[in-house]
Structure formats: C-alpha cells, structure tokens
Amino acid sequence: MGVSGCRWFEGFGSYLEVCKQSLTGVADPTLSPDSPIVLSLKVLYSYPGLSTAEQGNRGRAEMFRTSFRDYERQIREQMTMMFSGYGFDAQRDIAGIILNRWGHAYLSPQPGFFFGLNGQPAPREILRREPFGRIAFANSDLAGAMDHRYSILEAKRAVSLLLDQVLLS
Numbered sequence: 001m002g003v004s005g006c007r008w009f010e011g012f013g014s015y016l017e018v019c020k021q022s023l024t025g026v027a028d029p030t031l032s033p034d035s036p037i038v039l040s041l042k043v044l045y046s047y048p049g050l051s052t053a054e055q056g057n058r059g060r061a062e063m064f065r066t067s068f069r070d071y072e073r074q075i076r077e078q079m080t081m082m083f084s085g086y087g088f089d090a091q092r093d094i095a096g097i098i099l100n101r102w103g104h105a106y107l108s109p110q111p112g113f114f115f116g117l118n119g120q121p122a123p124r125e126i127l128r129r130e131p132f133g134r135i136a137f138a139n140s141d142l143a144g145a146m147d148h149r150y151s152i153l154e155a156k157r158a159v160s161l162l163l164d165q166v167l168l169s
Helices: 051-065 067-085 123-129 148-169
Strands: 006-007 015-018 038-043
Touching: none
Parallel strands: none
Antiparallel strands: 006 015, 015 038
C-alpha cells in the first residue's frame, strides 16, 4: 500500500505503525511486501465529555476486563476491515499477537498524580517512597519520563529499597 503507518477514527484502536526493523549485522534489512513485519497498534481509551479522572478510571477498567481472546478478535477484525481489500487475510497473515496492556511511553495521569492535590503527596511519590511489605514499585511512569533510562533508574531505586529492607532486618 506504500504506507508505514495510519490513523483511523472508527473501530478498534486508532493508530498503527510498521516498527523499524532492528539491525543485527552490517547489512541494512530490506522491507518489501513479502518481508515479515511487526506492527504497533495503539488503542487509546478516551471518552470525550468525561473528566480526565473518569476517562482514566473507565479506560483502565475496560483494559483489564477485556480478555486476550477478545483483544485478538478485535485486532483481527480491524485489520481485516482495513486491509482485506489489499489482499490481507488475518488467518494467513498474522503469525502472532503480543499484547501489552499498559504500553511503554504512554501515560494519562489524573490531576494530582505528579504533584499532589490539596496539600496531599502525589500518588507517584507514595509509590516511590518505600516498599509495601516486600513489594516495591518500579515503573518509568513514576519518574514522569517514559523511556528506557528511567525504567532502569526506577528499577535501581526499587531494588535499593528492598535491599535496604532485607539488609536492615
């Protein structure tokens, strides 16, 4: 079709993109209609007219209550609707689907998440401050910058909290 990404406004999801192939040697990989590809499909849980907090709560609930089987069906139906006219056949052309229920680099925080509200500490600071029993939270979203550097720093912070707990007890 000659496109590397597209956006739509009806059906399941809203945006997809052909993922850049990783370089594993000296030769650049070539991309052709016969090459295996990886698509990244973005599903935004937005509900116009609702507050940010209501949209976040509703989106999270929808995301967690939807089974993998339902996601797979919806993805296959959407791809078929969009691409069957170009020869796409979901049964033949999809080798596998990987589902990340909270995508990297996507955060829709509610008001107060980063800086708190009404003199109360921000939820992210509560999660970062100390472990909850033997559980410490490590997520780049807590740092406010969703990339690999912050995921490593957050992991180091969380492990340090747990090590301090273990070493001091």
